Amino acid sequence: MTATSATSAPARGAVRASASGGVSPARRRWRLPFSPWHLVLVPATLVLIFPFVWLLVTSVETPSEALHFPPVLVPHTLRFANYPDALNSAPFGRFFLNSAVVAVATVLSNLVLCSLAGYAFARFRFLGRGALFAVIMATLMVPFQVTMIPQFIITKWLGVHVLAAVGIDHIGALILPNAATAFGIFFLRQFFRTLPLEYEESARVDGASRLTILVRIVLPLATPALATLAALTFLDSWNNFLWPLIAITSTNQMTLPLGLATFQGAHSTEWPLLMAGNVMSLVPMLVIFFVAQRYFVRSVAATGLAGT
Amino acid sequence: MAVSAARRRMAASEQLAGWAFVTPGVAVIMLFGAVPIAWSAVMSFQRNNLVSPSTPLAGLKNYRQMVHDPIVAQAIQHTLVYTALFVPGTMLAGLFLAVAMNRKVRFISLYRTAAYATMAISTISEAIVFIWLFDPSYGIANYLLGLIGVPPQQFLNSPSQALYVIVVMTVWGWTGFATIIYLAALQGIPQTLLEAAAIDGAGPWRTFRRVTLPLLSPASLFLAVWLTINALQLFDEVYLSTQGGPLNATTVLVYYLYDQAFQQFNFGYASAIAYFLFLVIIVITAIQFRVGRRFTYYRS
Numbered sequence: 001m002t003a004t005s006a007t008s009a010p011a012r013g014a015v016r017a018s019a020s021g022g023v024s025p026a027r028r029r030w031r032l033p034f035s036p037w038h039l040v041l042v043p044a045t046l047v048l049i050f051p052f053v054w055l056l057v058t059s060v061e062t063p064s065e066a067l068h069f070p071p072v073l074v075p076h077t078l079r080f081a082n083y084p085d086a087l088n089s090a091p092f093g094r095f096f097l098n099s100a101v102v103a104v105a106t107v108l109s110n111l112v113l114c115s116l117a118g119y120a121f122a123r124f125r126f127l128g129r130g131a132l133f134a135v136i137m138a139t140l141m142v143p144f145q146v147t148m149i150p151q152f153i154i155t156k157w158l159g160v161h162v163l164a165a166v167g168i169d170h171i172g173a174l175i176l177p178n179a180a181t182a183f184g185i186f187f188l189r190q191f192f193r194t195l196p197l198e199y200e201e202s203a204r205v206d207g208a209s210r211l212t213i214l215v216r217i218v219l220p221l222a223t224p225a226l227a228t229l230a231a232l233t234f235l236d237s238w239n240n241f242l243w244p245l246i247a248i249t250s251t252n253q254m255t256l257p258l259g260l261a262t263f264q265g266a267h268s269t270e271w272p273l274l275m276a277g278n279v280m281s282l283v284p285m286l287v288i289f290f291v292a293q294r295y296f297v298r299s300v301a302a303t304g305l306a307g308t
Numbered sequence: 309m310a311v312s313a314a315r316r317r318m319a320a321s322e323q324l325a326g327w328a329f330v331t332p333g334v335a336v337i338m339l340f341g342a343v344p345i346a347w348s349a350v351m352s353f354q355r356n357n358l359v360s361p362s363t364p365l366a367g368l369k370n371y372r373q374m375v376h377d378p379i380v381a382q383a384i385q386h387t388l389v390y391t392a393l394f395v396p397g398t399m400l401a402g403l404f405l406a407v408a409m410n411r412k413v414r415f416i417s418l419y420r421t422a423a424y425a426t427m428a429i430s431t432i433s434e435a436i437v438f439i440w441l442f443d444p445s446y447g448i449a450n451y452l453l454g455l456i457g458v459p460p461q462q463f464l465n466s467p468s469q470a471l472y473v474i475v476v477m478t479v480w481g482w483t484g485f486a487t488i489i490y491l492a493a494l495q496g497i498p499q500t501l502l503e504a505a506a507i508d509g510a511g512p513w514r515t516f517r518r519v520t521l522p523l524l525s526p527a528s529l530f531l532a533v534w535l536t537i538n539a540l541q542l543f544d545e546v547y548l549s550t551q552g553g554p555l556n557a558t559t560v561l562v563y564y565l566y567d568q569a570f571q572q573f574n575f576g577y578a579s580a581i582a583y584f585l586f587l588v589i590i591v592i593t594a595i596q597f598r599v600g601r602r603f604t605y606y607r608s
Contacts, residue, residue, distance in 0.1 A: 034414070035411075035414075037411060037413055038413065038415075040408045041408055041409065041413070041415075041419045044404070044405060045418075045419050045422045048423055048426060048483065049422050051434075051437045051438065051441060051480065052425070052437075054437070054440075054441060054448060055437050066446065067445075067446055068446065069445060069446050069450075069451070070451045070454070071447075071448050071451050113332050113336065116329040116330070116332065117329060117332075117333035117334060119329060120325065120326045120329035124322050124326035124329070125319070125322060125323075125326070126322060126327055127323060129326060132330060132334055135337075135338070136334065136337055138342075138345075139342055139345065141590075142345050142586060143537075143541055143582075143585060143586055143589060145541065145562055145582045145585055146348055146579075146582045146585075146586050147340065147345055147348065148344075148569070148582075149348055149569050149578060149579060150343065150348050151340050151344050153347075154339065154340065154343070154344065176340075177336070177339075177340040178340075179336045180333035180336040182337055185333055185337075210325045210329075235427075238430070239430045239431060241430070241431060241432060241543075241547075242543055245547070246570055256430070256432075257430045257431070257432040257433075258432075260432050260433065260436065261547075261548055264436055264548065271440055271443075271446070274436060274440070275436075275437075275440065278433050278436050278437065281430070281432075281433055282428070282429055282433045285428050285429075285430070286425065286428050289424070289425065289427070290421070290425075293421065293424060296424070296428075297424060300427070300488045300489065301489065
């Protein structure tokens with residue numbers, strides 16, 4: 001992505017420079033010592049990061065500084081005690097752990113189940129393949145709001161009659177319904193179909209089983225697609241709010257967005273406390289995002305380019 | 309004979325492998341996707357609520373109730389107004405930033421990271437920060453407006469302003485996404501085309517209008533469709549900031565649907581609203597593709 005970011009600016013600049021070879025010294029005076037694009041980029045960036053900055057500033061203010069108008073732009077002392085205070089009034093560590101468990105489990109099960117199904121749909125001929133695939137594609141188009149009420153009833157039933165760990169008010173209920181997605185199966189099937197058949201055929205002649213071929217030959221070739229699916233599934237799971245809101249009521253089963261929303265409901269005017277809790281909720285994801293920025297950006301860009 | 313027997317055995321094992329491979333994934337999608345889709349369709353024709361244990365068929369009752377429900381009419385209006393502002397707003401912000409960031413200047417990766425970072429923020433974190441920025445009594449938005457002589461506003465407490473504040477916070481939240489999509493599309497434009505335009509005497513603005521924008525049209529169509537689908541399903545920010553208020557001013561379809569389903573427990577009525585939402589999404593998406601195809605330019 002960054003490797004191909006050669007841009008239009010140098011080319012255009014070169015053309016203009018050669019066209020205005022004999023510019024008078026008077027005009028050259030107006031030349032800035034830096035690219036004029038900084039004049040656009042700096043204000044735009046400030047607007048983008050301002051909410052983050054104000055979030056951080058408020059998180060170390062005293063309650064009386066926060067409830068002051070005009071706002072206190074620079075706190076007199078940095079009240080870091082807001083952070084332990086927030087941790088004492090809501091178990092953010094637990095929320096984080098739940099979010100992480102749900103996201104990681106969802107990503108792993110999607111990688112496994114969607115690879116298996118996507119590969120079979122791409123390569124095998126079996127009875128009912130067309131019909132099954134059509135049903136999967138149909139579910140892909142339906143918004144979650146259509147399925148959420150029956151999903152709630154089914155999850156409740158499963159928890160009572162089959163396994164409490166996947167029932168209502170348990171984080172298992174956040175994993176199982178998303179353990180495989182229609183998008184994942186479709187996405188990987190499309191990718192598998194672009195791979196050359198020769199490797200698989202020769203491995204088959206050598207007597208390798210279908211599962212071995214998938215694991216040893218196909219999946220290594222599909223690493224970029226798997227990384228994309230992992231990144232998108234992770235983001236989706238981490239930010240999901242509506243389903244946890246419906247499925248979870250106990251504090252110790254809440255994920256970060258739900259826990260944070262509940263915390264906000266209980267402390268809606270204690271702004272420094274609220275902002276300290278908010279900072280703690282978003283820092284882990286920001287760190288993950290910065291570390292894996294390349295992957296996230298490439299994955300998002302890939303969905304856009306695939307869609308066009 | 310031997311060959312065809314072998315082939316048959318092979319085909320049988322392929323059958324078996326096919327089913328073995330797809331069963332776990334397909335089972336999940338059937339149980340939590342396909343079955344619920346059919347079930348909620350049935351429910352939308354039932355009198356289904358927690359009050360009465362039986363769920364008799366009620367024909368089109370739920371759909372008829374929807375037509376006469378004034379809050380549904382308001383919710384449709386708010387959803388459409390929100391979508392009509394959010395989608396172009398996000399696309400313009402993303403396009404502007406992507407064009408500005410599509411160049412090799414110093415600190416460019418810092419600028420880009422700042423834009424992308426908005427993607428890492430959950431809707432809940434985003435909403436809490438913006439509720440605070442736009443707090444009517446102590447928020448910094450009123451302070452900044454005061455600097456240019458504008459009197460304090462009520463923002464999320466005002467029926468005439470709340471929806472627009474939600475537009476602002478969600479545009480901010482989606483800007484990173486739109487920027488990534490446009491930046492990737494810009495980097496796919498061959499230099500030779502832009503240079504040719506420059507040699508032909510087109511200025512930067514004309515090159516942008518006549519060369520760059522048409523080449524970006526597939527990305528624009530994708531963004532328009534994708535953002536619209538998400539906008540029609542707006543929920544998180546409304547739930548957190550206004551709960552549909554004040555005076556239903558921010559009640560959008562999904563919020564009303566959630567309220568009917570999980571506050572009032574009118575599962576039948578809520579299912580009817582859900583199917584109506586589905587219909588709206590299908591119709592609007594189909595129109596976008598139809599109209600979009602006319603304005604979309606594919607190089608290959």
